[in-house]
Amino acid sequence: MGTFARALEDFFTHRGLALPTDQAERLAAGRRKRRIGAVPEPLRPAVAAFDASRMRAQDRARRAGTRPRSNHTLEAALSILRDLARFLTEQRGKDDWALVDVQDVEAFVAPLPKARKRRLVVLRQFFRFARSKHIVLIDPTRTLIVKERNGFCGRTLTIDQQRELFRRWRTDDQVHPHEALLGMLALLHGASSTEVRMLQSTDIDAVAQTVRLGKRPHTVPLDPASWTVLQRCLAHREAWPTANPHVMVTKGTKAGRSPASTAYLSHVLDDCGYPPRMIRSTRLLDLVNTMDPKLVAAAFGMGPQATLIFLADRVDEGRMEGGEERGVHHH
Numbered sequence: 001m002g003t004f005a006r007a008l009e010d011f012f013t014h015r016g017l018a019l020p021t022d023q024a025e026r027l028a029a030g031r032r033k034r035r036i037g038a039v040p041e042p043l044r045p046a047v048a049a050f051d052a053s054r055m056r057a058q059d060r061a062r063r064a065g066t067r068p069r070s071n072h073t074l075e076a077a078l079s080i081l082r083d084l085a086r087f088l089t090e091q092r093g094k095d096d097w098a099l100v101d102v103q104d105v106e107a108f109v110a111p112l113p114k115a116r117k118r119r120l121v122v123l124r125q126f127f128r129f130a131r132s133k134h135i136v137l138i139d140p141t142r143t144l145i146v147k148e149r150n151g152f153c154g155r156t157l158t159i160d161q162q163r164e165l166f167r168r169w170r171t172d173d174q175v176h177p178h179e180a181l182l183g184m185l186a187l188l189h190g191a192s193s194t195e196v197r198m199l200q201s202t203d204i205d206a207v208a209q210t211v212r213l214g215k216r217p218h219t220v221p222l223d224p225a226s227w228t229v230l231q232r233c234l235a236h237r238e239a240w241p242t243a244n245p246h247v248m249v250t251k252g253t254k255a256g257r258s259p260a261s262t263a264y265l266s267h268v269l270d271d272c273g274y275p276p277r278m279i280r281s282t283r284l285l286d287l288v289n290t291m292d293p294k295l296v297a298a299a300f301g302m303g304p305q306a307t308l309i310f311l312a313d314r315v316d317e318g319r320m321e322g323g324e325e326r327g328v329h330h331h
Helices: 003-014 023-037 041-064 071-091 102-109 113-132 159-171 177-189 193-197 224-238 262-267 276-290 293-300
Strands: none
Touching: 023 041, 023 071, 041 071, 041 113, 071 102, 071 113, 102 113, 159 177, 159 224, 177 193, 177 224, 177 276, 193 262, 276 293
C-alpha cells in the first residue's frame, strides 16, 4: 500500500465511511513467511508448525480480550529459530531437530551474551512445542540457565555529556525539531520513544504548560527549555499541510493520521551520537536513586518492580561513581 492509499484509508476510516484494511496484518504475514522460508528445508516444517500454533494463540487471545503477542514478538522469535536452524546445518552438521543437544544450544547462544536470556526464552518455547508434537524426545534447553544478573547493565551519560546535549537542543537552531524534542523529553523527563512518538496536540495544555505522556497517570509539567523545544516542534508541524493529530509529523505521515514509524524514531537522535534508551536510562537512574523507586514507578505508569534494577546496589560498579555524575541538573 502506497502513501496515497494509506491517506485515503485514514480519511475514510476516520469519518466512519469504511472499515480499516488488513494491510498491517498482511505485511506481518509476509515478514513471517520470509523468515520461515529462510530456514533450511529439513528443519522448516517444525518452525512453520510452531508459527501456526502461535498465530492460533494470538487469535484466541484477541477474541478473549487478553493481551496477544505482538507481531514484532512473533517475528523476533522466528528470526531466532531461523538463525539456530542455519547454525545447526552449517556449523554443527545437523538437519534434524531430534539430533539437537544441550551443547548445540549452548554454542548457539554463547557468542551473544546480552541476547542469551531473550534467545533462551524463545528456544524453550519452541522445544516445549516440539516435544509436545513428538518432533523431539528430549528438550535440550531444559537444563540451561540464563546466567544473567538481574540488574541494570546499560550505558549512561556523564554530567558533561548531558550538559553538552542540553545546550545542543536548547540553543542550536540547526538541530532538527524532532531530535530536540525526543532528546529533551528523554533527558529531563525520562520519556520513551513510544511516548514521544504517540504524543498528540490534544495532549498539550498550553495554559498549564503540561503534556500527557503515554500511560502516565498524571500530566507532566514542562520546564521552560522543554516547552520551548515543544513549541519549535509544533511550528515545524504547522509548516506541513496536515490533519495528522500527532506532534511528530513526517513526510510519510503528513497525509494520514498515523504516528511516525518506530524506525524513524530509532534514527531521530543519530546526529547527536547517543541512542534514546541511553539518555532515558540516565534520567531514570538518577530519579530512582534520589527518590523512592515506587513513587517513580507510579509517576511513570510502570510496574512496581520495573524501576528496581536502577537502584545503586544493583548497578554495575563504576556507573554511580561521584554523586555529581548522576542525572541532569535542570539549567
